[in-house]
Amino acid sequence: MANVLIVAEQHAGKLRKATLHALSAGRELAARTGGELAAALLGSGLDAAAAELAAHGVEVHVADAPGLEHPLAEAWAPVLADLARATGATHVGAAATAVAKDVLPRVAARLEAGMATEVVGFGGEGSAVTFRRPMWAGNVLAEVEIVTAVKVFTVRATEFAPARKEGQGAIRRAPVAIDPASLRTRHVGFVEVKIARPELTEARAIVAGGRGTKGDFKPIEALADALGAAVGATRAAVDAGWVPNDWQVGQTGKVVAPELYVAAGISGAMQHLAGMKGSKVIVAVNKDPDAPIFQVADYGLVADLFAALPELQAKLK
Ligand SMILES: Cc1cc2nc3c(=O)[nH]c(=O)nc-3n(C[C@H](O)[C@H](O)[C@H](O)COP(=O)(O)OP(=O)(O)OC[C@H]3O[C@@H](n4cnc5c(N)ncnc54)[C@H](O)[C@@H]3O)c2cc1C
Known part of the structure; x- marks a missing residue:
């Protein structure tokens, strides 16, 4: 079975809007491959965001541990790779945000997976699912087949409607062993630009x-x-x-x-x-x-x- 694992992002307890778009991409992919859809949520203080995700009918795997509070690729990538193995995920994806662009290639390397970025649609069914992605500043659309056992991808949030709340998924705590002292990168600060206008x-x-x-x-x-x-x-x-x-x-x-x-x-x-x-x-x-x-x-x-x-x-x- 080809399970799809979507990496969710949250900020201050609220899911990022882009995650809901990635979730509906994941749902479409799961329907094409005949697998299950699940989500991974990393960080700390994740109860509200996990509940919001689960209300969209997906099983949520929560990794809440010191060292994961901030999306440091060095800390997140091994945890996500372990989670992908543990859930039997054959497709690991996320919205193409700054965080995912940093983290997912490292997840792909750990899983020895091929990767398609900025995906705007899917084609085919079962193991022959293909990924549609723009090239040459969007002047060409390529249909890409990934031939590795595990496939990693990011999607353009603008190309998928946000997921609707349907069903109720389970929330599972993922066992995480991470030694924050061993990390060679550390979070220095977060400078939020406050704007009155919409993002x-x-x-x-x-x-x-x-x-x-x-x-x-x-x-x-x-x-x-x-x-x-x-x-x-x-x-x-x-x-x-x-x-x-x-x-x-x-x-x-x-x-x-x-x-x-x-x-x-x-x-x-x-x-x-x-x-x-x-x-x-x-x-x-x-x-x-x-x-x-x-x-x-x-x-x-x-x-x-x-x-x-x-x-x-x-x-x-
Ligand atoms: C690798 C690469 C990446 C790039 N990435 C980006 C990118 O992400 N985003 C991006 O935007 N560009 C990008 N560019 C630059 C892009 O090629 C163009 O140079 C740029 O978009 C032009 O900006 P512009 O339309 O503001 O300026 P111009 O092309 O100079 O156009 C100005 C327009 O304003 C009109 N105009 C002048 N005065 C008035 C007026 N009073 N009222 C109404 N109209 C008026 C003119 O008729 C003209 O059509 C990239 C280029 C490269 C090589």
Whole structure:
């Protein structure tokens, strides 16, 4: 039987939203392989998050031990590899978050498993299940078959709907033997950036600006606030030092798929499109009628953003 183990993430007792998307990817995979779905939850003080996970109908394996409080790859990887062996998992996955990108390759190495990253879908059935993943900034979709006995993968949360609460899973404590003193890495601190706006990857709407703003993001931010949206940016705007780099959307930034993406003063380079073209409705505001962004836009406005955005904002009021 091909069991699927999804690595969950929590913060301050609450499950990360991305985990719920990974869970539904795991559920689809388990249906294709005919196996069971389970989740692994590592950290400390995990009761609330474990209960939330179990309410989604999955068996939850909780590893709560000193040394696991913070997602240190050195500490988490051996625990997860042991858990995968103990649960007979043939597929170990997670949402492609910063944590998973750090931890899962080490889990794959320990399990001598092949790995597919940023998976956007699955194909096939049983042992012939394949993993669909973007290449070349999303211009090519590859269908990958992993031939090792255990397969490790990360999924793009934006490509899978969040799991719904269905059924009730058991919560099991995983025996963990870890000597925190033996770790060669240690957690120094966690600097949380507090923002009043929604987080980019979780926002329902995003207003993004590019070089066309000439460094003046006021109209972008004002429209975002009128819509209750997050603010995004191109790499050009970030590299110019106009906005913080955690606003960057694209191949080397964040991948987003909100209900609404407003791109203002953005040309639509393929590296930017790689991060936002999955958005449900794309609105482009650009002075240049030949800007490539119009090729992916559902609504295009050939206009000066400094005139158009305040007008849009006024209409929203
Ligand atoms: C390896 C690699 C990775 C990269 N990763 C990323 C990434 O993650 N994200 C990303 O965004 N880019 C990325 N890039 C950079 C990317 O190739 C583009 O250079 C960048 O996206 C361009 O940003 P822009 O659209 O803001 O600027 P430009 O391409 O200069 O476009 C500015 C646009 O603003 C319009 N404009 C000007 N004034 C106004 C106005 N007043 N009103 C309305 N429109 C106006 C212009 O007509 C133009 O279309 C990457 C590049 C490489 C090589």
